Amino acid sequence: MKALMGYLAGLMFGLGLAISGMTDPARVLGFLDIAGEWDPTLIFVLGGAVVTTFIGYRLVLRRSSPLFGDAFQLPTKRELDGRLLGGATLFGIGWGLSGYCPGPAIASIAGLTAPLAAMLLAMIGGWWLARRV
Structure with missing residues (x-):
């Protein structure tokens, strides 16, 4: 059941990305082009995600445990380090x-497409390199 719920959550996430147009790289690049034809769509998608997460965490964490698991798996690390900052920089x-x-x-x-394949190969290379560092 846990795997099924993970699959359904991933499916909902992917559908949300597709419906909002965030699978189109031109939409993201349009958001970053503040001096040209700026496209504000991404800020609305991100804002919706932040509001949903803010409300969702407060509702879910009232429970003593998740519906399909033994315990919540929340991050415990709070400090910034070189790996986090370097990874965030490379991601950006x-x-x-x-x-x-x-x-x-x-x-x-x-x-x-060729650019998507190049990005996926770079992402896989980054995952591989992160495990080695």
Whole structure:
């Protein structure tokens, strides 16, 4: 049941990305183009995600345990370190150059293009490198 719930959550996330247009890298790059044809769509999608998460966490964490698990798995680390800052920097550079972040990139695999393939290969290389460092 836990795996099914994970699949359904991923499916909802992917559908949300597709419906909102966030699988289109031009939409993301349009948001980053503040000096040109700025597209504010991304800020509304991010705002909706923040509000949903804010409310959702407060409702869910009132429970003593998750519906399909033994205990909540929440992050415990609170300090900033070089690995976190370096990873966030590389993520931002990759997102700004390609217009894709991991979720939309994976959701867009059906329409694979050369830039998307390059981004996915770079992402896999980054995961591999992060495990080695």
